[in-house]
Every structure is written in C-alpha cells, then in structure tokens.
Amino acid sequence: MNTKDWLIQDLKEDWLEDRAVKAEKNNKIDKGFYKQYDIKQGLRNSDGTGVVVGFTKIGSVHGYTYCDGVKTPIEGRLFYRDIEIDDLIKNAGKFGFESIVYLLLFGELPDEEELEKFNVILDGFRKLPPHFTENTILNSPSRDVMNKLQRAILVLYSYDDYPDSLDINKILIQSLKLIAGFPTIIAYGYQAKAHYFDEQSLYLHNPVDGLGTAANILHMIRSNNKYTKLEKDTLDLLLILHAEHGGGNNSAFTTHVVSSSGTDTYSAVGAAVGSLKGPKHGGANLRVKSMVDNIKENLADYSDKEELKKYLERILMGEVFDQKGLIYGMGHAVYTKSDPRAVILKEKAKELAAAKGRMEEFELYHNIENLTKEIFKEKRGDDCIICANVDLYSGFVYQLLNIPKELFTPLFATARIASWCAHRIEQLVSDHKIIRPAYKSLNNEEKCTIR
Template sequence: MAEKSYAKGLEGVIAGESKICKVDGENGRLYYYGYRIADLVEKASFEEVTYLLLYGKLPTSRELSEFTARMRKNRELKPPILNIIKEFPRSSHPMELLQTIVNFLSGYIDHKIEHSPTCNCRQTLHQIAQLPAVIAAFHRFRNGLNYISPRDDLSHGANFLWQLKGTEPDSEDGEIMDKCLTLHAEHSFNASTFTARVVASTLSTCYCSISAAIGSLFGSLHGGANEKVITMVEDIDNVENAAPWIDAALAKKQKIMGMGHRVYKAKDPRAVIMERFLQTLSSKYNDNSKLVVLEEIEKVFRERMEEKGKPIYPNVDFFSGAVYSLLGIPSSLFTPIFAMARASGWLAHILEQRVDNRLFRPKALYTGEVDRPWPAESID
C-alpha cells in the first residue's frame, strides 16, 4: 500500500484542537480566547492576559487582584537558583541558561507536580513569574553587577526593566514593555508551542515541556529572528544602503529576517502594534535611526516581492528588537524576552493538552533503501 501524502513541515496539517488562540492569517487578525489582540493590548495588563490564557476567561476584579498578587509574590529567586545563574558560563547565550534553569525551578516548589488539567502550576506560576528575574540576573552577573530583587508594586513588564537596569522605568516605558509581552504571549501551534504540547503529551512535567519549548524558540527561524533583524539593521546602517543591501541578499537567496510568516498572508497584526510602539519611542528619545531603516527595508522588500507576484509583509520580529533597543535592552536578551512572554501561552497549551491527551506519534515517509545485501567481506 502506498504511503499517504504528507506536508513538509506539517504545513496546513491540523494536529489538534484548541480553544486558546485563533490566527486568521488571510485577514491579519489574532485572537486569544476570542478577544482581539488589539483590545487585549489596549485594555489588559500582561497579568490579566496570563489569567485569560490559563483559565479561559477574563478575571473579575477580585480574581485579577488575587492572581496579580500571587504572580508578584512568586517573582523572587531562591539563593540556590541565583548561585546557578551566577556560575553559568558568561559566554553562553541567555537562552541556554533559560532552558537549563527551568528544570531547576521545579526543584524549588512547595507543591507536588501532578499530571492533570488542574496542575498546581496555575497556583505557583514559577515558570511565568520567575523567568524575568532569571534573565535580568544573568545579564547583571555577567556584567559584574549585583542582583536586584523584584518589586511587587510594578507590572510584569515594568518590574523586568527594574530588575534589569536598577532604575524604575517611567510609566510609558513600563506600559510599553508590558504590552510587548502581551503581543508575544501566545500564537497557536507555532514551533515552540507544538514542541511543548508534544512533550506534555508524554505526561512529562510542565517544566520539561517548557524547557523543550525554549530550545525550539532559540532558533533563528522562530524566536531568534528579532535579534537577527537588529544585526541586519546595523549592517545596513542607513536608508541609502537598504535597497542595494536587499538586492544583494536576494541575489544570494538570503532570507530577509522579520519579513514573511508561514501563516499570515497580510501584515502581522502584532507588527502593526509593535511599529506604533517604535514610532512612539523613537519620537520620545529623539532617535529614529532604526525606524527609518526598517521602514525602508519593508518598502523595498515588498516592492521586490510584488514584482514577483509574492507580496510579503513584516512579522512581529521585524519591529520588536528596535523597540527593545530603545528601552535600553541589549540584543542578546531579545529572544529570552520572547520566552518569558510566551511562557504563559506554553503553560496554557500544556494544561489544555492534558484535558483530552493523546500521545503525538506521527509517521515518517521512508525514502531509504530496504533489504540491502550484507557485504561479502568486512569493510576496512
């Protein structure tokens, strides 16, 4: 019997059911539990969005107050975790630290891990609450600075900037950072989320599932793209260089980082919002150097693609790195920030996977030989 046809990269294949997120790629729309991403960014804090992802509904005022207090209470890192971060090789990428440290966090929780849809990870929230502190601590330690304890009077985004830089961000910077996390919190069955669900389907722990997802996110075709975009912008340097740089890259069949998306056939709605943040910060800090280069890259690249009848639009990674740069964040932390935001979505999918679990076990289309004869003589 002939093997069934397949889609390389599982493109277009429905691998499971989910109520968490809808990506309307044709129309450039994104929903978390039915709520438009633009509304969530405008009206909700990251902590409120996290509640929505974990519980499937918006919280009441009392529920949000209790949940926010629980998240903020669990931000502080215990001394053994800080020691691990301090001793981690300074030359390592922070994503390598994150993948390592998540499993250590599982050893410093007060509850017993249970493999069920009501896992107490909804209560302790270590994987979500503590990742910002881990990232900030590693950055400070490898730059010869001391760890800064979290504050429970700041939002998730503002507290990260506080722990990273040691100065309280103004309300606008803190709000934009928090909203950026909302934009990155969830995006259906992307590579890292699918990784988390595959691991969860084996009835492994939340921590192992999230550690695996972090490894998937590290790749430059996924979360690592925003770091590559900034490298591209720095390489191009100014508007005049954009067109020749892009033409040379296309001639070499080089991917233009941050442009295009497997699902979106219109401009990524997250990129629309992120571009607005970049415009705000560029004006605020009187520095539009990255903004004008990015706008020229988008213009030139789209023109080149439209000439071929293949319109391609920016994705969220195209503008996010420039936003983070203006917030004073080094490029090595861009992908870790993606991870600390996406942890909410990963945990939501892990818990959903457990509700009606079935082990992922796809087939492969074998293209090798069969019944090969054994050599008559030994091979030297």
C-alpha cells in the first residue's frame, strides 16, 4: 500500500468514526415521546401484553388471564392446532416431529398410514439438488451456520420452476422441500464451517430414508453416525417443543409481514431465518450457555447455593458477566407462572444428565432457576412472578447431546420452519392486505399527524 493509500485509509477511518457519531445522535428518539404519544413499543401494550394484529388457528400461548382490566398469572399452556403440548408429547411415536409438521401444515394429526406416506415424501426431499452442496455450501462456507442457511434458502429459488407462484399447491411443495432440506443444509453448513475455519476433517453423510428428522440430524453431524435411542428421542422432543409458538413471536410475525407483500416463499422463509438469528430470539440459549460458563469459571464450588445466589445477584446488578443485568433463561413475554416447554424439557434433561453422568451440572441449572425466583421475590416483593423459559434448559440438552453450539439456533430453525410455512399459507389464504404499520413523524411540520 503506497503513501496515498495509507492517507486515504486514515481519512476514511476518521471520516467514518465522525459520521457514526452523527448518525447515532441524529437518529436517537427521546424515550419520552413513546410515553407522550402512547406508542406501542415492540407492539406491546403498557401492561406487557401483545398488541393484537390478526388471527391464527395454528398455535396459541397462554400465560395469564385478562378480565375487566386485570391480568392474572396462570400456569403456562401451549397448544398446537387446539391440542395441548403435553398431550402431543405423551402420544408422540417414533416419528413425533413429523406428525407435528403434518398437524401444523394440514390442521389435523395423521393416522399411521398417512404418516408413513408423509415420511416417504419428506425422505424424497431430504437430499439437496445436484451440485447445490458443492456450489452453494462447500465453495462458500460461512462462520455462522444461520447465515449459510439463509443464503442457501435464497439460492434454492433458482432451482424452482415456479418460485413466484402463489398457488397453494406450489407453496406446499416448496414448504415440504424446505422442511425436509433444512437438516441437510445445516449439517453440511456446519461441516463446511468446521473444515474451512476450524481445520477439522470434512465428512458429509447423506440423509437416510426411514430414519426421520431427529435421527438424520444426529447421523449427519456425527463422524461415526452413532447415537442412542435416548439421544434420538430427546432431539425429537426438542424439535417438537420448538416447532410452534403462536403468530406473535418475532420470526412467525416476520413471515406474516413479508408474505403479506405477495413475495415468494424463499424470501419469506429467509427473512424468518434472519429474525431467528437474532440473540433476542433464537440465539437466547447461547446466552444462557455463556452465563453458565461464566458462573463455572468464577465459582470454585457452584453447587454451593449461597455462593451461587450471591453471584446471580451480582449478575442481576450488572456487576459481573456481560453487565447487562439479566439472568438469561428466566422470564418470558407471555408465560408467567411456568413455561410448559421448560417444564417438559427439564424432565428430559434430568433423564439425559443421569444417563451421561452429569447430574452435578443439571443441579446447577435447577438451582439457577429456583434461586432466581427467590431473588426476584426478595427484591420486588412476594407478588413478583418469574419462571424459567425453554432456553434455560435447551442449550444444556444440546450439550448433553454433544451438539456443537454453532448448531443450537439452526436446530431451532429446523423445528420452526414447519410453523413458518403454516403461517405463510394462513396469511395468503386469509388476509390479503399488506401489513403496513404507522410510524409517527417527529419533524416539526408533522408533529400532529400520523400517516
């Protein structure tokens, strides 16, 4: 680099730094305006409930009752197509997740014969198009598997003869191909990342017919292809628990918003993946893992409840860990007394931890849950209610399954893709208006108008 280039580089850095300050300053909205004009930040009402913007028949989340202006906490309940999650888990067979995919898409559970036919169709779509793996995944690896997944989805548009069709039969085929293909894409995306950036051996295993989604994932990400029935059943449970969570979660709402414009399936699902990639949504269990790792590093005996409680209080005060003042894995936007997903997953985590000889770690998560509840009651009163959410235990279960952290959020996407496709179809057949919220202008001449 010559002298001129160095001067230009220095000038560019100084210029950008100065403009970054201007950009931040001139785009900052005074928080007082939100209260003054009753703006629903985050599409939330003042009491924390979500602003109702539409209808859905796909799933529902219950964490409180609301009557005559009074919000009353209740034990959390989760429904897929009006069937409670506990009942779905109890009756889940060998292909539990596949039956849930069928339920979300078609509105009813399949019988044994129909499920067998459905699995044959999914098996037919698990392998990626010719040359796709080499050209799209291996030749351009990404350090982030969610980034690779999003790019791969958009590339699949080019392999579709009718990518822009809004006919439901075409959209259904696109949906099934994406649902079946997600496990293969994330497995190969991870292998490419591990090979090119972490200098690990590259091995690609083709999906196997008849295994189902959970078993195929374990088959494709492990070098020896081996897994136990308990491991397969646990991952199948995780996929079921993450498959749907109502239309109000960020990624499902993203699917509705983008689909309302009339765009293609690949763009809508790609946008949903981008939403889930955010640490406030799909990446939350990674924050739990980081917090727990920090606790292990700083406490000589993390089984000592008194010392653990003191450290959690320091985390909450913003003195240690990431200094954000948050205990990750605790609290939820809708659930109050309990998150049914966390309740179910906690039992499976305990079973798996016992089988793996890691009960001491399980007790750490259990203690974080109980001690955080104590801390909140002490600081905010006995009426303060907070519960563990699914993220407190999901990351731990992934670790027990020897799943690399790079795949935590992609596995969430692999579960949620069925819901996104169902919400896209629901939007297209039920609501033909483009979603267009209003933002109030704070320019001087427009302070009294909303457009």
